[in-house]
Amino acid sequence: MTRFAAVDDARLHCRASREWGGISANRIHATAGRHAADPRPDHRLVFYETGGVAAECGCEGVRRVHTLTPGAFDLVPAGASGYWEDSAPVQFVSVRLDPRLLTDTAEALAIRGSIDLAPRIGARDAVIEPIVRALASEIEAPQPAARIYADSLGAALASRLLQSFMAAGAPRRRGLSKPQQRRIADFVEANLADDLPLERIAAEASLSVPHLTALFRRTMGQSVHRYVMERRVQRARALLQDRRLSTSEVAYACGFSHQSHLARWTRRVLGATPSQIREP
CATH class of the missing domain: 1.10.10.60 (Homeodomain-like)
Structure with a gap:
């Protein structure tokens, strides 16, 4: 049963996408309704471009009923499932990260122990938002940016997720020789x-x-x-x-x-x- 009256299963339409090695970004339009996300091998970040829409979202026991705001995002770790129910059409950017990117970044930052990310619903972060907006601007750019630019954004996003969205050890203070x-x-x-x-x-x-x-x-x-x-x-x-x-x-x-x-x-x-x- 859906929370919002007269809402059927949602349909997702990918309007544009771009991929760079271990990271990809897709601009998606979702009709009103409920849709479920099965477990996937990559980490997913759902970054909202639409605001003012009543929604219920859940992921691995984390559940929230709220009004969507542009710039907020949901974090779905690799292997996790979730569901989204929106009272009106929504546009968002779906960013997918290969877990190996986080593993390599964690090693570079000397993060010890588990590197599992925790699911988040409706999160805001002053560092992640401009990174995702920069990725989003590249989705439909007539000429793709140089690979070094996308690589830098992916590395910055992985580093921020590791440092702010999971328990992490202090990095070594080592630099380039x-x-x-x-x-x-x-x-x-x-x-x-x-x-x-x-x-x-x-x-x-x-x-x-x-x-x-x-x-x-x-x-x-x-x-x-x-x-x-x-x-x-x-x-x-x-x-x-x-x-x-x-x-x-x-x-x-x-x-x-x-x-x-x-x-x-x-x-x-x-x-x-x-x-x-x-x-x-």
Whole structure:
């Protein structure tokens, strides 16, 4: 029996999806009604884009009757089942994470003991929300972002889930060694024009991707993605000031997907457009 009158079984329609290695994101429209989720091998995060809808949700003994708010999410751990009953149509982003991503991240953060996530209904988190919104913006983007960007978001999401949604031990205060820092810097500088997935950068330092992302941020105070983009901007500035290449040629030579992508990052890092950088 449903809680809401005249509500039948809900139908789910996947409007768009994108997958990057151990993480995927799907924008889904659900009609009013009740639907159940069978156990799956991956962790699921249901991030609501619709608000003001009365709903009842349950997962492994955790149950809540509430009004949905945009930015809230439900966390369904791997192997868990659940149900959702909505009084009106709802749109949400379903993010799935491979448990191996969390296992590797937990190892990198020196988290001891069980790494099982606990189910949550209607959770809010100031760190997770912008990460999922960034993933959601990529679902229907005409050009997919560089793999390093998606990898960084996936690693950041896994790290936050481990640190804030389960009992965890204190991480070791270890960082990248000086030789590792040098190898990473040299590799990035030599390959700025190419796509730079985290796997390639991690291999230069003989690390797994979760180890790289955790140790790099701890050592450098920024994400790998931010570091790479700042190095691309610095290379682009030198080429723009040299004036021998057009702005679009500079963009491609520095690994930006297009000219507006370059302009967005020069404004973000340098506070100036490419044309302003060219000025004597």
